[in-house]
Amino acid sequence: MNLTLKVWRQKNKNDQGRFETLQAKNISSEMSFLEMFDVVNEGLINEGKEPIAFDHDCREGICGMCSMHINGRAHGPWDGTTTCQLHMRAFKDGDTITVEPWRAGAFPVIKDLTVDRSAFDRIIEAGGYISVNTGNAQDANCIPVDKTKADLAFAAAACIGCGACVAACKNSSAMLFVSAKVSQLALLPQGHPEKQSRALNMVAQMDKEGFGSCTNTGACEAECPKEISLTNIARLNREFIGAGLSSEK
Amino acid sequence: MKWSQFFNTSIGKKLLVGATGLFLCSFVIVHLAGNFQLLYNDEGKAFNVYAAFMGHNSLIQFIAWGLKIVIVLHAFIALQLTFRNRAARPVKYAVNPGNQTSSWFSRQMAIMGSILLIFIIIHLTNFWAKFHYGEMPLHTYPGQEEPLKDLYLVSQETFKQGWLVVLYVIGMIGLSFHLIHGFKSACQTFGLNHKKYNGLLSFIGVWLFGIAIPVGFAIIPVVIYFK
Numbered sequence: 001m002n003l004t005l006k007v008w009r010q011k012n013k014n015d016q017g018r019f020e021t022l023q024a025k026n027i028s029s030e031m032s033f034l035e036m037f038d039v040v041n042e043g044l045i046n047e048g049k050e051p052i053a054f055d056h057d058c059r060e061g062i063c064g065m066c067s068m069h070i071n072g073r074a075h076g077p078w079d080g081t082t083t084c085q086l087h088m089r090a091f092k093d094g095d096t097i098t099v100e101p102w103r104a105g106a107f108p109v110i111k112d113l114t115v116d117r118s119a120f121d122r123i124i125e126a127g128g129y130i131s132v133n134t135g136n137a138q139d140a141n142c143i144p145v146d147k148t149k150a151d152l153a154f155a156a157a158a159c160i161g162c163g164a165c166v167a168a169c170k171n172s173s174a175m176l177f178v179s180a181k182v183s184q185l186a187l188l189p190q191g192h193p194e195k196q197s198r199a200l201n202m203v204a205q206m207d208k209e210g211f212g213s214c215t216n217t218g219a220c221e222a223e224c225p226k227e228i229s230l231t232n233i234a235r236l237n238r239e240f241i242g243a244g245l246s247s248e249k
Numbered sequence: 250m251k252w253s254q255f256f257n258t259s260i261g262k263k264l265l266v267g268a269t270g271l272f273l274c275s276f277v278i279v280h281l282a283g284n285f286q287l288l289y290n291d292e293g294k295a296f297n298v299y300a301a302f303m304g305h306n307s308l309i310q311f312i313a314w315g316l317k318i319v320i321v322l323h324a325f326i327a328l329q330l331t332f333r334n335r336a337a338r339p340v341k342y343a344v345n346p347g348n349q350t351s352s353w354f355s356r357q358m359a360i361m362g363s364i365l366l367i368f369i370i371i372h373l374t375n376f377w378a379k380f381h382y383g384e385m386p387l388h389t390y391p392g393q394e395e396p397l398k399d400l401y402l403v404s405q406e407t408f409k410q411g412w413l414v415v416l417y418v419i420g421m422i423g424l425s426f427h428l429i430h431g432f433k434s435a436c437q438t439f440g441l442n443h444k445k446y447n448g449l450l451s452f453i454g455v456w457l458f459g460i461a462i463p464v465g466f467a468i469i470p471v472v473i474y475f476k
Contacts (some may be wrong), residue, residue, distance in 0.1 A: 069344075072346040072349075098344045100342055105336065171334035173337075203259070213262065213334060216437045222350040244255040
């Protein structure tokens with residue numbers, strides 16, 4: 001198939017940036033979206049032009065690097081997939097596809113479609129961990145975990161930190177990401193000792209990074225490649241209220 | 250975390266918006282119940298007695314002033330969050346997903362809330378300000394010694410003006426669209442999201458606050474206009 005691409009090009013974070021129209025020719029419907037970009041980039045390199053910069057790592061939907069806003073949707077038109085899992089059969093021959101980077105003040109564009117998501121790392125540093133004392137590991141069976149809660153924690157832990165929630169939210173809110181990280185640990189006994197400081201510190205860092213607030217539109221859940229549920233945001237709210245009411249600090 | 254810090258976070262501010270919003274939801278139920286007395290065929294006696302009670306009872310007056318503060322607080326914090334949310338995306342997308350990922354109602358809260366705020370100011374000018382500080386016609390009903398301020402007559406005259414009826418209906422469309430998302434959103438902010446009761450919350454949000462109450466309010470000026 002032959003396609004017209006309208007791709008965001010931006011030399012660096014200080015550049016204004018603009019859309020560039022490119023032709024993607026002889027694209028197989030079995031290619032992934034990133035493989036299509038590889039073909040286009042090969043063509044650009046052969047012509048002596050600058051290839052399109054885009055993030056990618058695992059190309060199997062677990063690294064969360066391939067941040068592309070495709071025709072108005074984070075990671076393109078398919079639900080529950082990253083860009084590398086999106087295949088060209090999602091499009092028709094002759095289509096025009098608009099590709100933009102994630103748009104959020106907290107995710108500055110580094111180059112073309114590559115954005116800096118280190119704001120997420122700083123939120124994790126603020127509390128998205130458990131402190132483990134030195135010494136021998138405890139026997140795992142000594143810590144009883146309810147199966148239902150273990151499943152919920154596992155579902156929350158599926159978050160790959162790709163930033164699609166921020167990209168999809170009209171407020172650029174990071175609540176789904178923060179809620180997944182808080183939930184994953186709050187649901188398990190290992191996460192209990194620090195649950196209050198975790199909720200308070202991660203939310204404070206989220207605000208500091210300049211993300212917007214959640215207005216419960218549900219766009220994040222709809223666009224999340226790992227289908228993280230909005231119930232996690234409700235859990236984060238409960239954790240935050242509980243911590244605010246009873247935290248010693 | 251101190252209270253001042255807690256309520257300065259994005260979730261803290263949302264909790265204030267949600268709490269004031271739920272208080273206002275409870276108010277519209279009481280307000281509508283009172284307004285239905287305008288449709289009684291008793292020359293407005295029940296409504297005017299009710300208005301006199303509401304206008305003079307100290308506890309009600311205390312709550313009424315609290316209500317105005319709550320409305321200002323709700324609008325102020327919500328607008329503050331809205332401006333902050335807009336600033337969080339300095340460069341907009343060239344292509345937007347529209348209704349594909351979120352409901353239209355959920356994206357129009359600030360606009361519908363602003364329409365509602367303008368409506369509330371007009372509404373207070375039409376009735377509340379006139380009742381407390383303006384010239385009011387008086388009516389003495391048989392069996393009563395003191396004349397009552399005839400708010401019933403003022404409402405009948407007000408809603409004989411077609412443009413005002415249209416304005417009130419638009420205001421109630423704003424209320425409807427605001428509460429279809431607002432009620433359930435406030436519940437979610439307070440952490441109420443569970444498959445056991447989500448259906449009930451959606452039903453209350455859409456059918457009671459989003460449809461029944463705004464329609465109930467809108468019917469009154471329309472009935473008076475065509476009476």
